[in-house]
Amino acid sequence: AQKVTQAQTEISVVEKEDVTLDCVYETRDTTYYLFWYKQPPSGELVFLIRRNSFDEQNEISGRYSWNFQKSTSSFNFTITASQVVDSAVYFCALSEARNTGNQFYFGTGTSLTVIP
Amino acid sequence: KAGVTQTPRYLIKTRGQQVTLSCSPISGHRSVSWYQQTPGQGLQFLFEYFSETQRNKGNFPGRFSGRQFSNSRSEMNVSTLELGDSALYLCASSLGGLAVTNEQFFGPGTRLTVL
Numbered sequence: 001a002q003k004v005t006q007a008q009t010e011i012s013v014v015e016k017e018d019v020t021l022d023c024v025y026e027t028r029d030t031t032y033y034l035f036w037y038k039q040p041p042s043g044e045l046v047f048l049i050r051r052n053s054f055d056e057q058n059e060i061s062g063r064y065s066w067n068f069q070k071s072t073s074s075f076n077f078t079i080t081a082s083q084v085v086d087s088a089v090y091f092c093a094l095s096e097a098r099n100t101g102n103q104f105y106f107g108t109g110t111s112l113t114v115i116p
Numbered sequence: 117k118a119g120v121t122q123t124p125r126y127l128i129k130t131r132g133q134q135v136t137l138s139c140s141p142i143s144g145h146r147s148v149s150w151y152q153q154t155p156g157q158g159l160q161f162l163f164e165y166f167s168e169t170q171r172n173k174g175n176f177p178g179r180f181s182g183r184q185f186s187n188s189r190s191e192m193n194v195s196t197l198e199l200g201d202s203a204l205y206l207c208a209s210s211l212g213g214l215a216v217t218n219e220q221f222f223g224p225g226t227r228l229t230v231l
């Protein structure tokens with residue numbers, strides 16, 4: 001079974017619209033970590049945020065915000081007033097504390113296109 | 117600080133050959149992970165090395181192997197290449213440490229094409 005599900009394969013929005021990317025995860029661990037990465041056309045994944053399972057406080061960074069809800073096992077990502085430079089593939093990832101070290105489970109990604 | 121570097125950036129091989137990919141992590145990072153990215157399967161974890169030891173391993177056949185050197189640089193080897201091995205191979209580095217999950221920083225990847 002997929003540990004991380006990103007149901008939205010592709011999204012297109014017009015510049016300045018808000019957009020939310022969904023991420024649903026599955027784990028039996030009580031301690032785990034969630035991440036979002038951005039992969040622009042150049043191919044290099046760019047780290048956006050890390051969240052641990054004990055910190056449900058939502059976070060805002062500029063036009064980006066994240067909503068973590070353990071009750072629904074979701075970690076959604078919202079871009080406010082989208083810009084063309086936001087066009088990329090966005091990945092949500094999970095790491096379980098039971099694993100010593102780093103083993104990330106990635107979702108299949110959501111391809112976001114912002115139309116000027 | 118220099119980022120994660122991977123060499124070569126592009127490779128073309130034929131079936132049956134073997135290939136070695138190299139990754140230099142961010143200075144001070146001791147953990148190196150490898151991922152295979154394909155359009156059909158997405159990003160799949162291959163293995164992770166920490167302090168020259170393989171610490172985690174994904175579900176890939178034994179044709180995929182790796183190692184890490186004392187300076188934390190890592191190499192990944194694929195023997196007896198198959199057409200399905202065509203993919204973007206990404207390397208990620210992190211601080212490492214025990215029972216700690218740090219964010220991973222990715223390199224630009226090596227695009228492998230198997231003909």
